Amino acid sequence: MEKIAVLRFIITFFISTFSVCVIAQDSLSSQNEDYYKQFQDLENGELRTFFFFNTPNRYNLNSPYDWLDTVKVYLNTSEKTKDTTSIQNYQLIESQIYFDLGDYEKSLAIVRSLYDNFEKLDNDIKFNILELLDANFSKLQLYNKQIEIRRVKRELGYEDNVSFYDIYANLGQYRKAMRDYMTEEKKEIKDDDYYGLAIYNNTIGNYLRLDKSTPTALSYFKKSEGLISVFLSDVTNQRTEKEIADGRILNGLIIGNIGKCHVQLNEYEKAIPFLEESIGIIKQYNKGKFSSEYNENKLALAECYLQLGNYEKATDILSDGLNLINLDNILKQNIIYADYYYKTGDFKNATVYLKKNNRIRDSIDNLASDIKNQQLTSIVEQDLENSKKMMEQQKAQLEESRKDIAARDDKISLVFVSLIFTLIGFAGLVYAYLKSIKNQRLIAEQKFIIENALVEKDSLLKEIHHRVKNNLQMVSSLLSLQTKNTRSKAAIEALEEGKSRVKAMALIHQKLYQNDDLSVIEMQGYIESLINSIQSVYKKGGHNINITIDAEGVELDIDRAIPFGLILNELVSNSFKYAFPQDDSSGKIYIHLRKIVGQEGFFEYTDNGIGLPEDSEERANSSMGMRLMNRLANQLQTSLNTDKTTDGVRFWFNFK
CATH class of the missing domain: 1.25.40 (Serine Threonine Protein Phosphatase 5, Tetratricopeptide repeat)
Structure with missing residues (x-):
């Protein structure tokens, strides 16, 4: 038994250490990221x-x-x-x-x-x-x-x-806010959603703390702290950087709330470490953003040091660049200053800060009652409007049920009379008729569901292609950034080739989500866009070459369009780079694509450049571009054919 206990302790220690290391590494990476x-x-x-x-x-x-x-x-x-x-x-x-x-x-x-x-x-x-x-x-x-x-x-x-529970809380009705929150939110949170459960318990604890039910609030905060600790230390589930940052900020808020509970209970020495830890976490992970919780914790910390007689520490915190916007925080700061001056014997300054608070309270009291009544009236009206809508819906449902019952009674009476006068034969007819009506209704409902599903599917597919295009553009941008930071000419060329291939694929997805028919791509427009994209990269000679595209009316699905686009990207790029070294204005490129439904398609690419070198077969075996084109041709269930001509080179293949 002792060996088992020791083994469990060692396993727990290593898991905890690993979790802390992962969290620390993520934290450092996040802080250093520019x-x-x-x-x-x-x-x-x-x-x-x-x-x-x-x-x-x-x-x-x-x-x-x-x-x-x-x-x-x-x-x-x-x-x-x-x-x-x-x-x-x-x-x-x-x-x-x-x-x-x-x-x-x-x-x-x-x-x-x-x-x-x-x-x-x-x-x-x-x-x-x-x-x-x-x-x-x-x-x-x-x-x-x-x-x-x-x-x-x-x-x-x-x-x-x-929902209005947060608005009720802002108006000081914490109990009602808590009841509404518990009713609306608890049923939506799953048992394994530790982050959601931590927010839930922290929110209830906060309502109780503001309502001065401090001991009960403290129990909710401690439960919330345990849940967020499980969330942050759970290495089995991969978290995004945003999820981790949100979890740590929530952890800081929970710790601060525990500290403020101890302040309400006059347990100032217990409160200080919680408040200081919370301030550090919020400052680190909410950097640059205004936070009312940060100000509240600083004021609570100043109050702790003041009550413990450390006046210097309290005044240092109060003068540490607090940007107070909330009137409650301003009143709290004035009270702490007044208390400080009173305890140090400076009754004149203590009176000044008390008078400041009186002026602020007077100005608030003049308007607060009317404003609060207006806000409450607005909420009550909204509640009444929602209740009225619900009652109208229920009334409409009852009326519909009454009509259904009446219609059902009429049908039953009709069927009963028909059964008496027409016996079994007519009864069979009535049954067939009723079944036919039901089937037609089901068919209509299913048709409606299918049509809606198709519309939703098209929208989702367009959104997916849009996002894929954006992601590929992001990859292209990252390759551009890498090119700027690379000095090797060979590496720059390789990155540019990679970027060109990414753009060719991104263009496919762009054409798809811009097209009404998501199943096919109109190839004439796609090839023209691809040529323009390649020309923008290889400007030298690119504007002097006469390019003819013959693909009008040809449409391909995405499984054929992507390998085809990448093959064409390689061919055109090679022509711009190698076929016309003298920047000859008489350079010509001819692209021909034909595909008839039910028949084999044909693709042909020719240029009148300097042609392939004598050792072209050996180069083909070592060239990444040629190997890539041969593999892409295999995806199209064909093979790439090359013919040397007197005026240049010709590539062609048939495809299904």
């Missing part, structure tokens, strides 16, 4: 927006003000070129940065201007706009506007239901 430069190296506003909103701890090396200056430059450039899409993307990023800085009014002004053209925007931008509007209205206590935005979210399918 997200600011990666953001600048991207090609356009759409890619930069996606990168910005999906990058946690983006202000790790550069402040939000650096990001803001750079985004303003991009925005000015987009306005000069009248690039509407980029303008919208950069304005959205600008609004988020102002929100991160705590300048909610400026953030709201920008995002409201985007909301004016809401119907014309992409779904991703719509979602981010609604999230920013919701968050800004919450911070500015414009709860009636917040309710309207949540209704829009529900109508667009971003939220299943409109």
Whole structure:
């Protein structure tokens, strides 16, 4: 038994050590990553927006003000070129940065201007706009506007239901907020969702803490701390960088809430390590962003040191650049200063800070009651509206049920009378008729379901091809960045060839999602676009070569189009690089493609360049391009044929 216990201890120790090492390594990697430069190296506003909103701890090396200056430059450039899409993307990023800085009014002004053209925007931008509007209205206590935005979210399918528990909490009704939250959220969280369960317990604990039910709140916070620890140390499930960062920030908030509970219980020495750890975590993983929780923890920490008689430490914390926006935090700071001056015998300054609080409270009290009543009225009206809609739906359902019952009774009576007068034969007829009606209804319902499924499938396929194209463009951009940092000529050429092949595949997916028919690609337009893309790389001689494309009316599916596009990319690139060394203006390239339904297709490529060298067969065996084309031809269930001509070279093959 002792050996088993020792073995278990060793296994547990190694697992814990491994988890800590992984977390520490991820943390170091995240802190050293230069997200600011990666953001600048991207090609356009759409890619930069996606990168910005999906990058946690983006202000790790550069402040939000650096990001803001750079985004303003991009925005000015987009306005000069009248690039509407980029303008919208950069304005959205600008609004988020102002929100991160705590300048909610400026953030709201920008995002409201985007909301004016809401119907014309992409779904991703719509979602981010609604999230920013919701968050800004919450911070500015414009709860009636917040309710309207949540209704829009529900109508667009971003939220299943409109909830108000957070608004009730902001208005001080913590018990009602907690009841609504427990009713609406618990049923949606799975038992193995440790992150969701940690948020759930932390939120309930926070409502209880604000409601002064401190011991009960503390039990929820400790349970939440255990759940988030399991989430962060679970090495069996691969987490994204954003999930890990969100988990660590949540861990910092939970630890801070535990510390604030100890402050409420006057256990100041117990509270200090929790508050200091929370402040460090929030500062590290929420770097550059305004955080009211960070300010609350700093004020609570100052109060602890003040109550323990360490006045110097308390004043150092209060003067450590606190950016207080929330009135409750400002009042709390004034109370701590007043208490400090009172305990140090400076009654004059203590009176000054108490008078400041009285003035703030007087100004708040003059408006707070009316505003609070208006906000509550708005919520109650919304609740009543939802209840009214629910009652109307129930009434409509009852009426429909009554009609169904009445119709069913009529049918039963008719069938009964028919059975009496027509006996078994007519009864069989009635049964067949009823069954026919039911089958027709089922057919109609199934047809409706199938049609909707097809529409949804087409939309999803277009979205997939769009995302694949964007990802391939990202790969192409990364290859371009690598080319700039490479000095070897051979490596640069290899990277450029790789980038050209990636663009050829990206073009396939672009043509697919732009086409109404997702099953095939119109090859004439695709070949023209591919030639233009290759010409932009090999400009020397590329503009003097006469290129003829004969592929009108030919359509190929994606399984044939991708290998075909890559073969053509290799052939055209080789012609531009080797076939016309003298930049001869009489250079010609002829591309011929034919495919008739039910018959074998034919592809031919010729140029009138210098032709293949004498040792072309040996080079073909060692050339990556030729090996790649032969393998791609195998994918098309054919073989690539090469003919040397007097005026150049000819490649051709038949395919199914």
